[in-house]
Amino acid sequence: MAAGSLDYPKILLFDIDGTLIESGGAGGGALHQALQRAFGIQSPRPVALHGRTDRGILHDLLLSHGLAADKKNLERLKAHYFELLPHCLRERPGRVLPGVVELLARLAACRDVICGVLTGNMARSAQMKLDHFGLSHFFHFGIYGDLAIERNELAAPTRQCIDRLVIERSSAPRQRPVSDAGSLCHANVVVIGDTPMDVALARALNARCLAVCTGAFDRTQLQGATRIVPDLHDVDEIESFLLSPVQEKCR
Numbered sequence: 001m002a003a004g005s006l007d008y009p010k011i012l013l014f015d016i017d018g019t020l021i022e023s024g025g026a027g028g029g030a031l032h033q034a035l036q037r038a039f040g041i042q043s044p045r046p047v048a049l050h051g052r053t054d055r056g057i058l059h060d061l062l063l064s065h066g067l068a069a070d071k072k073n074l075e076r077l078k079a080h081y082f083e084l085l086p087h088c089l090r091e092r093p094g095r096v097l098p099g100v101v102e103l104l105a106r107l108a109a110c111r112d113v114i115c116g117v118l119t120g121n122m123a124r125s126a127q128m129k130l131d132h133f134g135l136s137h138f139f140h141f142g143i144y145g146d147l148a149i150e151r152n153e154l155a156a157p158t159r160q161c162i163d164r165l166v167i168e169r170s171s172a173p174r175q176r177p178v179s180d181a182g183s184l185c186h187a188n189v190v191v192i193g194d195t196p197m198d199v200a201l202a203r204a205l206n207a208r209c210l211a212v213c214t215g216a217f218d219r220t221q222l223q224g225a226t227r228i229v230p231d232l233h234d235v236d237e238i239e240s241f242l243l244s245p246v247q248e249k250c251r
């Protein structure tokens, strides 16, 4: 079935943690172990993780332990994190969240639908998580947390990515960047995520947002999303929302 409107493809941008998977704390665990191994810090202090970019988290972790957030320290911390994350993913009781595999399989069969990840994870750790849970093959591209300290700063590279995809995949002559044409972006781009930061990023893109309550935030905290669902288990309903012509206005 052709899903995009006005001959533009439908672009679906999925967050990873709390939306597609629950890692059982593997990411946070690997970060703390990396801090211990890289800098000998025995009892790392926690920093906020949910919805943030890894770049921002690493930056704050270094500063909160009295370390300079410079390139050398960041690279050192990242190297240990990438080494530890696969072990932590294997050791922790993670899972793919309800409905995710069936939904992604259905979307993969739709013409003019392009699924990507829009995540605070760095590209390498995102790949590790998707590989571990057997989801990598569903995604054609990604916008990752390497690019920004604040999640909303991912809006600019996401717009560039949308424009590039439209040039590559659209059957319509391109009059102007689709991300500049608010109504087209609203009709054709959906952000799927579990945090208020995902909702804010969708608004910054003038995209629709499907918020799921499978992470650390409830329906009240996710207000502002176009649609809020408990999880992705009702695949018929979710698919219909993601692919239907726009009937709901962003609030």
Ligand SMILES: [Mg+2]
Binding pocket: 015, 016, 017, 018, 019, 051, 193, 194, 195, 215
């Ligand atoms: Mg998330």
